[in-house]
Amino acid sequence: MGGRADGDVERLRRLLGGEQLAWLVDRARRRLAQGQPLTGVVTLPKASHEQRRAAERLLGRRAGRGYSLSVPLDEVDRILRASGVAPEGLAAAVVLLTGPIVDEAAVAAAQAAAWAAARAPLYALTERRPELSGWLAWLDGTGMLRRLAGDPDTAARLVEQLAAVLDALPSGGLALGRLAATGAGDAHALDDGRPLATLALAAVRVLAGAEPTGDASAAGRRAAWAAVGVHLDELSSTVLCLGLPGGAATPTGRMLAAAHEAAEPCVLTLRQVTGRGGERADLGVGAGLVFVCENPIVLASAADELGRDTPPLVCAGGQPSAAVLGLLELLADQGASFAYHGDFDWGGLRIAGGLRERVDWRPWRYDAEAYLAALATVTGGPLTGRPVDAAWDPALRPALERHGIRVDEELVLPVLLADLAAGYPEPEADVPAD
Template sequence: MTDTDRLRRLLGGPDTAWLVKRVRSRLERGASLSGRVTLAEATPAQRRAVELLLGRRAGTGASLSVPLDEVDRVLRTSGASPHGLAAAVELLDGPVRDLARENAETAAAWAAAFAPLDEALTARPELAEWRAWLDSTGLVRRLAPDPAEAAGTLRRLAAVVRRLPSPDMPLGRFAAETCGHAHALDEGPLATLALSSARALAGLPFRSDGGAEARRETWAKVGVHLDELSSTVLCLGLPGDAHTPTGRMLAAMRGEPVSLTLRQLRRHTEPMRAGLVRICENPVVVAAAADALGRDCPPLVCGNGRPSAAVWRLLELLAEGGADFAYHGDFDWGGIAIAAAVHERIGWRPWRYDASAYLEATSDTPLAGRPVPTPWDPSLATAMKDRAVRVEEEQVLTDLLTDLAP
């Protein structure tokens, strides 16, 4: 039978509290109660308490070392705690948590919460780095600390990821169809995570730089628009016409870059006729072409990264008018993924965007990211994996302007 009074005298005072705390920590971690525990800079009172517990001098010096096996033996033989040190700590300080079991249960709960998102991402290798970033930053756990709470958020996030990029849809409708509520992506943890996934697909840093304009531009790059004015497309050299508002504007601005809104393009119902249309990825090409060629620049459309709803609408109008397309973009895996999406949707022929052009370009910038197939020239993906450098459009700008010149 436990002698509670004796146990409290031996081990329950303030001068042995550090020892009880160390033993509890070991028990919670599932470690054995063997070996020694040491207290640096022990006070005289702490040293006397250990001497009373062990029935002998506790040595000299600043530190105090206590053999746990001996403490266990003393407690058992004295009757203070017949079941030993572990039982004594529970009697004095309450039940000991099983941290290993708790951690395993928590890990299992989080794995179950992430399961729908991980399933959705099995077919999205381009989001693998973003998924790893979620783990490394702990963003989900900060936004929704409880796995049961996070499960619903991640389930809706999985539905969002499955539908991105979107083929031109207002944010409210997109949210209603993927999350069950038109305002689900306006604010809150789900909105933050969904916007982060959109940034990943658009080739942007995963963490948002904040601001309504950045949010609007991010969604536009994956085909989701907050309104018809936020989604735009930059173009140069489109011939226009004399009988529609957009056509007259293009004709009047011939030689200057023009930014068309989704609203304008939705109200332009006639096909646009332009012959061969070249597509570039970066606005710098459009600016340089306007400076160098002015009104002599042939039709040029800028995707500005992953195409927005306005870009898709303009390309569709041009395709309806019988246009042929030639495409150039950055030689990196993000640029290749964008090119592949445009190639699948409207089709194009390479504009200095094949293996031979890549190998001729000069660059020493390392190529990072996950490889993406290049169906228009399978040898391009092979060349990029072998050479492992990225080539941006700015580095071949002279060649592109030569092609655009009359």
């Protein structure tokens, strides 16, 4: 039995396994790998004389004229079966001559299913967090997950960590390393350049109201994380303030008191704001009103012109840092209320809206009426960027869109300083609920 099998293999190799018919075997093998049937005709353009003679010996007839050579696969299958050289037909002969065949279509389908399973938690995440749908569309559109992970198993682990990190945001002032350790089991998983950091930072920008790709500088990354309450460390995150009376009970309170006495602005780190061992800084404001501006020039001008008469004033510094948010939330916990002013542009409205999600504030000349009043007295620049709503005044966005002019905070400094001198708006002033 074994000798007969060996003889059949040798006959098959003589009939079909030669160099001149290698193209035919290769075509058949590719069809099998792609899940296609071995039927119909395969054609070899510009066939050589030797290739044509080999096909004629296989078929037992002339193989046509011209430059191309066409061979019916059904006929080859019939010949192999009838001759006994390959009783199971052409497909079995190809495997015997070239080895086992991988079903490429099945492999591709399995890979697609594995990638879909790896991505599935992200779709569940966006169902819980619809604000991340734009980020997920960017992720799928760029193929970033596949590029960073390389294979479905790695992607599945990365997605699991990513979902854990994003589910923890926004936070109340969490260190980046602690977020990484909690979400990914690796305190450095969110370090710049790591795959998880790349994916998470894009989502963080979207949560902050920006595009998935943004300012890639160290300051830009720090600002993006700060917008969702995450700080890179307790010392690099700072907040600029003026006129907070402070107190004698804590080191931070004494720092504020000394700065207040000297009528100087004070820079606090997040460490000083949050305190150590649960110690809460005595800020000295109590149930008073705290003014909040977007740009440092307002605070610096108030220090120069009003000195110790400046009411409590905190600078958001553009996109609020973790220290800014921490100080405002601490003030709110101690009973303070807030009045906010920022730039009249889309970035300013976006910053104000994000801040309003963390602490409640009333507009400080920061509504449609104030915008129109500013346009009557100052010359602003062209308004650019993506429009955003103003939840505190639905009329503000249409006014900005209609006029197309931005008004930076610096342009209305005299009015803001007059308000600070007069303590406007009064703490008891009420703002209608949204």
